[in-house]
Amino acid sequence: MEIGVPKEIKDQEFRVGLSPASAQALGQQGHQVFVETGAGVGAGFPDADYEQVGATVVTEAVHAWNRELVIKVKEPLLAEYDLLQAGQILFTYLHLAADRTLTERLMASGVSAIAYETVEINVGDRSALPLLTPMSVIAGRLSIQFGAHFLERQQGGRGVLLGGIPGVKPGKVVIVGGGVVGTEAARMAIGMGAQVTILDINVERLTYLETLFGSRIELLYSNAQHLAEGVPTADLLVGAVLVPGKRAPILVSRQLVQQMASGSVIVDVAVDQGGCVETLFTTSHTDPVYIAEGVLHYGVPNMPGAVPWTATQALNHSTFPFVAQLANQGLAALDQDAALKKGLNVHRHRLVHPAIQQVFPDLVA
Numbered sequence: 306m307e308i309g310v311p312k313e314i315k316d317q318e319f320r321v322g323l324s325p326a327s328a329q330a331l332g333q334q335g336h337q338v339f340v341e342t343g344a345g346v347g348a349g350f351p352d353a354d355y356e357q358v359g360a361t362v363v364t365e366a367v368h369a370w371n372r373e374l375v376i377k378v379k380e381p382l383l384a385e386y387d388l389l390q391a392g393q394i395l396f397t398y399l400h401l402a403a404d405r406t407l408t409e410r411l412m413a414s415g416v417s418a419i420a421y422e423t424v425e426i427n428v429g430d431r432s433a434l435p436l437l438t439p440m441s442v443i444a445g446r447l448s449i450q451f452g453a454h455f456l457e458r459q460q461g462g463r464g465v466l467l468g469g470i471p472g473v474k475p476g477k478v479v480i481v482g483g484g485v486v487g488t489e490a491a492r493m494a495i496g497m498g499a500q501v502t503i504l505d506i507n508v509e510r511l512t513y514l515e516t517l518f519g520s521r522i523e524l525l526y527s528n529a530q531h532l533a534e535g536v537p538t539a540d541l542l543v544g545a546v547l548v549p550g551k552r553a554p555i556l557v558s559r560q561l562v563q564q565m566a567s568g569s570v571i572v573d574v575a576v577d578q579g580g581c582v583e584t585l586f587t588t589s590h591t592d593p594v595y596i597a598e599g600v601l602h603y604g605v606p607n608m609p610g611a612v613p614w615t616a617t618q619a620l621n622h623s624t625f626p627f628v629a630q631l632a633n634q635g636l637a638a639l640d641q642d643a644a645l646k647k648g649l650n651v652h653r654h655r656l657v658h659p660a661i662q663q664v665f666p667d668l669v670a
Contacts, residue, residue: 309372312344317590319347319613322376329358341369348613391415403579411651424648439619443609445489448572452541463568468498482545537564544573544581550660552579567599577606
């Protein structure tokens with residue numbers, strides 16, 4: 306099969322869909338990989354690395370897109386809509402619940418679009434999102450790294466050191482959501498010496514987090530009262546809410562943000578699914594923060610793009626088995642792998658993922 310790897314065009318998105326190691330493995334299975342020039346440079350993979358493993362480097366995006374299977378990292382942007390082709394398989398992050406326009410364009414194109422974030426496996430008696438998890442780990446850790454940076458006075462923040470020092474209390478980090486993002490954010494915040502609170506609606510998850518962190522963290526059931534008590538006290542508020550396939554619910558109101566201290570910071574990792582903070586809107590790596598109600602808001606939807614060398618390899622380790630299945634079997638792979646089939650969002654002009662159908666019921670045939 307011919308496999309295309311376009312260069313990402315989202316603002317400062319330096320990850321790449323296939324690493325040279327993945328391209329080499331696909332070549333060894335008899336497939337042809339076409340990589341747009343410069344696609345891997347930001348992640349530390351120059352064109353020569355791809356050529357050395359047998360991939361073909363093409364000079365224009367259209368030559369990477371004009372393939373049976375296209376592997377990306379982020380969703381197609383407006384400039385790429387006309388490159389979508391009927392019968393083509395697109396495998397990438399999509400987050401359609403927060404993007405009606407993209408959903409409609411994918412449907413109009415006739416492409417079969419499989420989203421990394423909705424590929425779902427069963428692990429014992431629970432489900433897991435194997436292609437979302439590695440980026441959630443990175444985003445969770447970066448949320449504290451970036452939050453600590455923007456708390457610096459020179460960045461417009463309160464001037465709080467999260468870890469404090471002897472004689473001065475540490476900063477307070479409040480994390481809304483105790484999934485992978487929230488857990489990794491807590492891990493980093495605790496490591497810095499911050500005072501940490503996690504709120505979640507899953508009591509079993511809170512119990513697990515207690516076994517993980519013990520008394521080093523405050524664990525609260527997420528309800529209106531606890532949010533009203535916790536959010537105004539936060540130096541750094543991290544939004545870490547995930548409802549697979551759906552738009553994130555607004556849990557932090559403008560009224561609560563107004564009660565936060567001037568110069569506090571909000572990092573909403575849920576922004577790619579619409580965000581869970583009422584005052585937050587999407588920003589970019591070029592212009593990552595803005596001030597609303599006296600609070601710095603960080604809403605970059607592709608946070609792992611800041612560490613592309615790490616993120617590209619982590620993503621490839623998880624996506625490659627599914628990429629290989631698609632390359633070897635085409636769409637027939639969906640019938641062989643229930644996890645991969647759950648990733649199918651749009652197929653031959655139809656919106657097929659149940660969760661996204663609920664978001665856009667009028668688009669369902």
